[in-house]
Amino acid sequence: METRRLGESDLFITPIGLGSWALGGGNNPYGWGSQDDKESIETIRCAIDLGINWIDTAKGYGHGHSEEIVGKAVSGLRDKVIIATKCGILWKEDGSDIYGHLKKESIRQEVESSLKRLGTDYIDLYQIHWPLPDEDIEEGWEAIFGLIQEGKVRFGGVSNFSVEQLKRILDIHRVTSLQPPYSMIKRDTEKELLPFCKTNNIGVIVYSPMQSGLLTGKFSASPAAEFPEDDWRKNNPDFQEPLFGIHMELIEKLKPIAARHNQPLGNLAVNWVLGNEYVTGAIVGARRPSHIQETIKTLELKLNEDDIAEIDSLLTEHAKRIQESE
Ligand SMILES: NC(=O)c1ccc[n+]([C@@H]2O[C@H](COP(=O)([O-])OP(=O)(O)OC[C@H]3O[C@@H](n4cnc5c(N)ncnc54)[C@H](OP(=O)(O)O)[C@@H]3O)[C@@H](O)[C@H]2O)c1
Incomplete structure (x- = not known):
């Protein structure tokens, strides 16, 4: 499969990487309902067999369970896979919620526990998950720089950062990649953030290209009611009226375009984000x-x-409908 250089790093990634948030399972406020570990491991191995060469995970996914599953799945295959994980999101002691924490000592502890769960002695790409709290992003980034110097981390990236926040850390150390949300219905990053990354040689790996399953078009009624209690989508506005209905209008209009190419709608959604010149x-x-x-x-x-x-015109119409509904 074709590979693309991520920023200015030595990481050459396939256009698609496997995201393992849902593999962290349920039983937490940011879970995806129950998930069978055996099936998760099979999914990761299947992705590797198909030629996908990178996996994205995070300590925050299922209290580290996603990292454990990734570690088990890549055991014996470590040299074939680029592992991207994240730090800076911690769970409250009672497990009821998460919070951002970017103090140096905390990140140093986090990396040790991630290495253990992943069963490896290095992380290819270590990312600050969220710029929270904002005042500590420089300290968090310096901590990652330190881990690179020690050889525990090969390259550093960030996720959910704005242009202003990127500017604040660029002088401390090179930023290999940004991980922002991007899909047909979440396009806020297009105008400023993605071009800024291009200008500064920051690779862009976008998340939720199918809007967490919504753009597969498989939901027909009111999905929020059908999700289990421990699936975060149950309370997400995109899966509830009025937004869900507006998204469904778009989805029905996009389906014939996917069908013309004998492809499912989810693949049209992923293909569309990959068509953006700034997306790695x-x-x-x-x-x-x-x-x-x-x-x-x-x-x-x-x-x-x-x-x-045609897609462009449908997305413009959809964005207008969303604006009118606000
Ligand atoms: N940095 C961040 O803050 C952040 C935030 C979000 C995500 N991410 C990363 O990005 C990755 C991808 O994002 P995502 O998981 O939200 O969304 P996504 O890729 O847009 O959607 C994935 C979900 O869609 C459903 N799906 C996938 N393929 C399907 C198919 N062929 N047919 C039917 N349904 C299918 C599955 O859920 P169901 O079967 O349950 O519907 C799957 O979990 C995450 O795993 C994570 O690594 C990062």
Whole structure:
């Protein structure tokens, strides 16, 4: 599979990486309902067999369970896989919520526990998960720089940072990558943030390209009511009225475009983000092998100029509908 250089690093990533948030399971306020560990490991191995060469995880996913699953899945395959994980999000002692913490000593402790869970002695890409608290982003970034010098981390990245926050850390140490949200229906990063990354040679790995499953088009009624209590999407506005109905109007109009190319809608969504010139790679979530077996076929999809113009016009109309609903 084609690979692309991530920023100015030595990491050459496939256009699609596997996201493992959902593999952290449920039983927490940011979980995805119950998830079978055996199936999770099969999903990761399937992605590697398909040629995907990077996996995104985080300590915050399922209290570290996602990292444990990644560690088990890549055991014996470490040299084939680029592991990207994150720090800076901690769980409250009672497990009821998360908070941002970027103090140097805390990050130093976090990296040790991540290395242990991942069963490795180095992390390829270590990312600050959220710029929280804002006043500590410089300290957190310096801590990551220290870990690079010690050889525990190969490259450093950040997630959910603004242009202003990126500017504040660029002088401390090179930023290999930014991980922002980006999908057909979440395009706030397009105007300023993504071009800024290009200008500064920061690689861009976008998350939730299928809007956490919404843009697969598989939800037809009111999904919020159907999600289990421990699936974070249950309380997410995109999966509730009025937004869900507006998204569904768009989804129904996009489906024929995907069908013209014999592709599922989710693949149109992933292909569309990969079409953005500033995007290095897309992190796609999958909970079972069949998910990733299907999603990878997006790399065979070649949209023509008419498709792109039609999608553009539908997305503009959708953005207008959202604005009117606010
Ligand atoms: N840095 C951050 O703050 C941040 C935030 C969010 C995500 N991320 C990263 O980005 C990754 C991807 O984001 P995401 O998981 O939110 O969203 P996504 O890739 O947009 O959607 C993934 C979800 O869609 C469903 N799905 C996937 N393939 C499917 C298929 N072929 N058919 C039907 N359903 C399918 C699955 O959930 P169901 O089957 O349950 O519907 C899957 O978990 C995460 O795993 C994580 O690594 C990072």
